[in-house]
Amino acid sequence: MWLTKTALAVCLLVYGSTASAVSKDELETRVQQLERRLDSRSLVSLMEQVSALQREVQQLRGDIEVQMHSMESLQKRQRDLYLDIDRRLHRLEAGGVQGQTDVPGTAALVPARPGGATGATPPAPPFTPPGSSTATTAGSAAASAALNPAEQRKDYDRALEQLKEGRYTEASSAFQAFLKKYPGSSYADNAQYWLGEVYYVTREFQPALSEFAKVVDGYPDSTKIADAKLKIGYIQYELKDWTRAREMLAQVVQAYPGTTTARLAQERLDRMKREGH
Numbered sequence: 579m580w581l582t583k584t585a586l587a588v589c590l591l592v593y594g595s596t597a598s599a600v601s602k603d604e605l606e607t608r609v610q611q612l613e614r615r616l617d618s619r620s621l622v623s624l625m626e627q628v629s630a631l632q633r634e635v636q637q638l639r640g641d642i643e644v645q646m647h648s649m650e651s652l653q654k655r656q657r658d659l660y661l662d663i664d665r666r667l668h669r670l671e672a673g674g675v676q677g678q679t680d681v682p683g684t685a686a687l688v689p690a691r692p693g694g695a696t697g698a699t700p701p702a703p704p705f706t707p708p709g710s711s712t713a714t715t716a717g718s719a720a721a722s723a724a725l726n727p728a729e730q731r732k733d734y735d736r737a738l739e740q741l742k743e744g745r746y747t748e749a750s751s752a753f754q755a756f757l758k759k760y761p762g763s764s765y766a767d768n769a770q771y772w773l774g775e776v777y778y779v780t781r782e783f784q785p786a787l788s789e790f791a792k793v794v795d796g797y798p799d800s801t802k803i804a805d806a807k808l809k810i811g812y813i814q815y816e817l818k819d820w821t822r823a824r825e826m827l828a829q830v831v832q833a834y835p836g837t838t839t840a841r842l843a844q845e846r847l848d849r850m851k852r853e854g855h
Contacts, residue, residue, distance in 0.1 A: 727764075730756075730760050730763045730764075731765070733752070733759070734763075734765045737752030737769065738772065746780050749772070750773065750776045753769045753773040753776065757770060757773070766797070767793060767796075767801075770789060771789075771793050771800075771802040771805065773789045774786050774788075774790040774806065774809065778809055781816075783813045783817055786809070787810060787813045804837065804839045804840075805839060807830050808827070808830050808839050808842060810826050812846065815850065820850065820855040823846075824855075827847050828847065831843045831844050
């Protein structure tokens with residue numbers, strides 16, 4: 579009887595040790611499984627966060643591109659409107675001269691030719707002595723073209739159109755050629771201003787400064803002086819010459835009160851104040 583009880587006790591001890599060992603192994607396995615699951619969840623969560631950030635960056639880039647396109651379109655519309663207004667103003671200024679040539683009945687003012695016929699046939703060119711230089715004839719033709727308002731307008735519009743289309747190199751050459759060919763033209767001050775504008779929009783500030791200064795110094799009666807001074811102030815701002823920029827912009831505000839040019843000058847002065855300049 580005693581042996582039976584002893585054997586039973588030994589069996590219970592062995593079974594208890596085995597069960598304990600099994601439970602410990604199972605617990606370790608479960609812990610490892612939980613750790614792997616937690617690691618997997620953390621990795622998945624991290625990847626989801628990275629993907630979300632990438633989507634946000636792409637969205638921001640798209641928004642920036644849209645805004646840049648809108649700004650470029652707005653700047654182009656403003657430039658087109660400005661150029662169109664300038665073209666219309668000059669058309670009105672030249673209207674008096676053009677109107678005289680287009681008035682009906684002017685043919686009746688042409689003197690009659692011998693034989694009683696009237697006509698608009700131009701007089702024969704003056705006699706050129708033998709041996710004279712053809713340079714004189716060429717010079718006369720050039721002078722005649724320079725005095726032709728239609729030719730001036732055509733060349734000016736061509737240069738202006740190139741500027742409008744953003745062909746800045748061609749526009750610069752065209753305005754320079756215009757000023758050389760028609761120094762006394764009624765469009766000369768505008769051509770000089772737009773030449774400065776070509777350099778300004780391409781951020782060639784020193785040449786732009788020189789060309790705008792020519793408007794102020796060379797055309798004291800020009801309607802472009804206010805705009806030229808405003809651009810000079812803008813350029814001094816870009817060059818970080820705060821003192822000169824402030825002086826020029828303040829001069830525009832005082833000299834042209836109530837105008838859009840004065841308002842723009844004041845806005846730039848306010849901006850400089852906010853920036854601490």
